[in-house]
Ligand SMILES: Nc1ncnc2c1ncn2[C@@H]1O[C@H](COP(=O)(O)OP(=O)(O)OP(=O)(O)O)[C@@H](O)[C@H]1O
């Protein structure tokens with residue numbers, strides 16, 4: 001067999017299984033929306049908020065399961081409620097936003113774990129699947145739900161792009177120019193919650209932060225405009241989730257962590273070798289050493 | 302421009318939680334004049350502008366422009382925040398920032414029109430930054446960044462312009478560019494309010510002054526506000542400037 005054929009064979013072999021087709025489809029969609037929506041978190045320095053929302057979806061998911069409602073819906077509602085409570089604590093008391101996030105998300109997370117461990121004894125529901133993802137278990141219904149969420153999220157970002165750009169760059173200037181910034185912020189929270197919910201099956205709530213932040217951060221070191229960060233980030237997200245799936249298939253790794261390791265490796269490459277900001281190459285080569293020198297105490301002092 | 306409306310600030314008080322930032326401010330800002338807002342650090346200058354525009358809640362008071370509350374007419378306002386409020390590492394180019402000035406007028410779901418792009422180009426030209434249109438904003442000097450924000454304000458085609466400390470970190474050349482454009486805006490009948498705290502020579506560029514220190518010390522024509530007594534009340538005993546004081 002020629003090399004080309006071997007490569008093609010390697011590529012197509014997993015695709016003959018319906019479960020791999022389904023999980024790859026979901027992984028690709030999630031890779032795209034996480035990178036796009038996560039770019040907003042990165043530029044607004046709200047990475048921790050992504051973490052907070054993702055940990056907060058658990059109790060909603062459990063309650064929805066108990067009530068027999070779609071767990072995506074329950075998870076989404078819990079994610080949104082957590083952002084409302086965080087905002088409420090932050091504006092109504094001198095508590096800083098990051099402290100509010102820490103308090104709220106660990107409380108929600110604890111409640112979620114308690115609920116799920118209680119109900120998983122008598123039900124077919126596994127806490128680990130939500131914590132670390134269970135992409136090989138995606139159903140046709142999951143593919144459909146993910147596609148609907150992905151379409152909604154991408155449509156919203158496309159239609160509101162110029163408003164969200166202004167708002168995320170200069171919230172005061174945008175508000176003073178007459179944009180409804182409260183609404184834009186709420187919309188952004190909804191997009192993040194939707195994205196987290198769609199990603200649960202792929203990487204789980206603990207590792208989803210990586211898919212939200214790393215692709216955008218990798219792209220940010222390479223290109224200068226937000227829409228370019230999003231497009232390149234989406235490509236990086238897709239590359240990571242697909243390679244992670246193949247790694248998981250051939251080397252028998254857990255798929256969520258495999259995806260996260262790929263995207264982290266891509267970030268490391270960009271960090272070291274980006275022509276614009278790379279530590280080892282690029283215009284400011286040598287800067288780490290100069291920086292180090294300035295950090296050292298000078299002799300006279 | 303006697304027909305253009307003026308801004309009337311009526312009994313405005315603002316708190317940050319339990320700290321009072323402004324107490325019972327009453328003043329009128331008229332179009333066609335260059336208005337400077339002065340006062341020491343923490344005097345409430347930024348707070349005054351934010352409260353006037355409804356960007357933060359007020360305890361009491363009302364700010365009107367024409368027949369309605371100013372906060373209801375923000376599409377007539379261009380506001381450039383203090384430099385420190387902006388994240389200069391944000392992934393945007395000069396062009397992206399200037400086009401932000403066209404977002405509100407363009408409207409939801411619409412794409413920027415050709416005339417919006419022309420307005421943005423003209424605004425960049427006017428501040429002398431057209432050749433930098435594709436630069437990331439982080440790769441500009443402080444003065445260049447400030448000029449880009451002025452271009453964004455110009456592209457907004459506003460009636461009311463508010464600048465919070467536009468001269469910080471700016472060289473003489475940019476300062477002259479900014480003052481010239483502020484003057485042109487005022488002469489075109491706009492309302493121009495500039496927060497500043499340089500009490501040097503440049504103060505003579507302003508027609509009207511608002512002097513604050515937690516409360517309104519004085520507001521009105523420059524020479525009328527710049528008295529020794531007012532300056533002492535605003536800045537305490539240690540103000541090194543009296544050259545232009547009447
Ligand atoms: N977010 C905030 N929370 C609590 N207090 C604040 C906040 N922002 C400002 N203050 C307080 O309100 C007062 C007025 O602040 P403001 O920023 O309006 O002053 P300023 O005149 O613009 O000062 P500067 O020249 O330093 O810009 C200050 O005493 C300040 O400590």
Ligand SMILES: [Mg+2]
Nearest residue numbers: 346347348383
């Ligand atoms: Mg200020």
